[in-house]
Amino acid sequence: MNQQNYQDAQVYIEKLRGFTAELAEVLGHTPKCFVLTFGCQQNEADSEKLAGMAQDMGYELCDDPADADLIAVNTCAIREHAEQKALSIVGQYKHLKAKKPSLIIAVCGCMVAQEHRREDIKHKYPYVDLTFGTASLHRFPELLWQKIARSRRIFCPEETEYIVAEGMPITRSSDYRAWVSIMYGCNNFCSYCIVPYVRGRERSRDKDEVIAEVRDLVARGYKDITLLGQNVNSYAKGKDYDFADLLSELDKIEGEYVLRFMTSHPKDASYKLIDVMASSKHIAHQFHLPLQSGSDSILKAMNRHYDKARYLDIVRYIREKMPDAALSSDIIVGFPGETDADFEDTMDILRTVRFDMLFSFIYSPRKGTPAAEKEQIDPKIKGERFDRLLALQHDIALEKNQPMVGKTIRVLCDGPSKNNPEIYSGREEGNKIVFFTATPEQVGKFVQVKIDRADAFALWGEIVN
Ligand code: SAH
Numbered sequence: 484m485n486q487q488n489y490q491d492a493q494v495y496i497e498k499l500r501g502f503t504a505e506l507a508e509v510l511g512h513t514p515k516c517f518v519l520t521f522g523c524q525q526n527e528a529d530s531e532k533l534a535g536m537a538q539d540m541g542y543e544l545c546d547d548p549a550d551a552d553l554i555a556v557n558t559c560a561i562r563e564h565a566e567q568k569a570l571s572i573v574g575q576y577k578h579l580k581a582k583k584p585s586l587i588i589a590v591c592g593c594m595v596a597q598e599h600r601r602e603d604i605k606h607k608y609p610y611v612d613l614t615f616g617t618a619s620l621h622r623f624p625e626l627l628w629q630k631i632a633r634s635r636r637i638f639c640p641e642e643t644e645y646i647v648a649e650g651m652p653i654t655r656s657s658d659y660r661a662w663v664s665i666m667y668g669c670n671n672f673c674s675y676c677i678v679p680y681v682r683g684r685e686r687s688r689d690k691d692e693v694i695a696e697v698r699d700l701v702a703r704g705y706k707d708i709t710l711l712g713q714n715v716n717s718y719a720k721g722k723d724y725d726f727a728d729l730l731s732e733l734d735k736i737e738g739e740y741v742l743r744f745m746t747s748h749p750k751d752a753s754y755k756l757i758d759v760m761a762s763s764k765h766i767a768h769q770f771h772l773p774l775q776s777g778s779d780s781i782l783k784a785m786n787r788h789y790d791k792a793r794y795l796d797i798v799r800y801i802r803e804k805m806p807d808a809a810l811s812s813d814i815i816v817g818f819p820g821e822t823d824a825d826f827e828d829t830m831d832i833l834r835t836v837r838f839d840m841l842f843s844f845i846y847s848p849r850k851g852t853p854a855a856e857k858e859q860i861d862p863k864i865k866g867e868r869f870d871r872l873l874a875l876q877h878d879i880a881l882e883k884n885q886p887m888v889g890k891t892i893r894v895l896c897d898g899p900s901k902n903n904p905e906i907y908s909g910r911e912e913g914n915k916i917v918f919f920t921a922t923p924e925q926v927g928k929f930v931q932v933k934i935d936r937a938d939a940f941a942l943w944g945e946i947v948n
């Protein structure tokens with residue numbers, strides 16, 4: 484796999500620094516950049532690089548698009564709703580551009596890795612200056628410079644040669660929680676999923692690069708580090724080490740921190756990985772293992788390459804080695820061809836496994852994927868199934884959370900909750916949300932919380948010493 488270094492972009496960064504310095508004189512202040520993110524953790528990680536590159540080019544980050552001289556919208560294409568949300572926000576920027584014609588609007592990420600969406604932007608959003616997909620992330624300075632120097636709109640076609648770009652500056656949104664991408668792309672082509680088309684072929688970062696990044700984060704006091712990849716189990720395929728080896732290496736790093744990872748594909752999750760987790764010092768006893776469906780025939784149609792028996796076997800092994808493990812999953816409801824019986828199979832497996840947390844989605848046809856060509860299920864049926872699934876999971880999660888009452892657990896304190904500034908929120912090892920009273924000095928630190936109340940979605944308690 485080709486590796487490219489961000490330093491190759493240095494010539495453009497220099498030019499842009501000149502540009503932003505001149506702009507600063509005209510404006511009377513440093514030009515500002517606003518980055519907006521849709522989608523998954525991988526996209527959040529990418530946005531931290533966009534922000535890092537923007538600062539490197541001489542922009543200051545801002546929280547209000549109305550103040551910005553450069554806006555980067557990092558989009559998601561996983562479901563129709565995600566695309567519509569991004570397009571609607573981009574639509575709202577029209578009036579910003581009208582007020583400030585020098586504003587540069589870039590739309591990047593998964594949505595614009597699709598040609599039909601680039602065409603939409605080209606024709607229906609004439610005030611968008613620049614689009615580039617995920618594989619061109621490291622080319623942000625070069626593409627922005629092209630836009631400025633040639634003063635014309637740039638629609639970057641998808642890369643066909645996928646590289647691993649190292650050395651991009653990262654402006655992290657937290658100073659105690661961090662994302663670390665360990666691989667990019669996906670080769671699995673689940674029949675419903677757009678990701679392999681918009682993120683390209685699977686490629687892994689070098690083990691030493693990942694270890695150096697995590698070591699640095701721990702040294703800087705980061706407490707909760709999540710390794711990211713669409714299927715971390717195929718990390719470093721073809722090399723003489725695998726994901727479990729990477730985890731055992733990382734676990735040796737000394738410090739007070741928790742290591743997590745996502746996502747793990749059930750077809751490749753290994754006993755070795757579970758053994759490494761069980762005997763580790765830092766790896767959270769938390770497993771996100773997307774099931775998608777409990778019906779073997781639907782799993783086959785989804786091209787998932789595992790069946791119900793294989794899935795249940797991994798769950799059995801996880802629980803045998805880590806009885807305290809928190810298990811979570813993703814489910815798609817209303818995949819083409821899903822019969823009532825198929826759906827009941829999903830309900831059954833939920834009752835059997837009893838996930839701590841479940842992320843459920845109504846199937847959304849994605850242009851260019853095989854499942855989108857199939858006959859679709861009536862939206863009303865999809866909706867009814869979805870509601871039944873949520874109701875079942877609500878009861879299961881409540882039953883799973885109740886026994887936590889009375890226990891004292893370690894929680895990483897995040898800060899005042901959205902609805903009540905007196906009440907702080909944080910996450911425990913299984914990644915469940917916990918509410919408690921705390922002080923600003925405790926933010927970003929581990930605290931011991933005695934749980935006194937639980938519902939299906941959260942735990943409440945008080946800090947104990
Ligand atoms: N790589 C991860 C999933 C990334 S996408 C994995 O394989 O587990 C996150 C979740 O979005 C998926 O697990 C799936 O449940 C859901 N999803 C993906 N495509 C979808 C679609 N077309 N409609 C509805 N949900 C979808």
Ligand code: SF4
Binds near residue numbers: 677713748
């Ligand atoms: Fe999509 Fe499947 Fe790849 Fe996950 S493994 S990103 S669901 S194609």
Ligand code: F3S
Binds near residue numbers: 524526681682
């Ligand atoms: Fe993530 Fe959405 Fe892309 S879920 S990989 S940002 S399509």
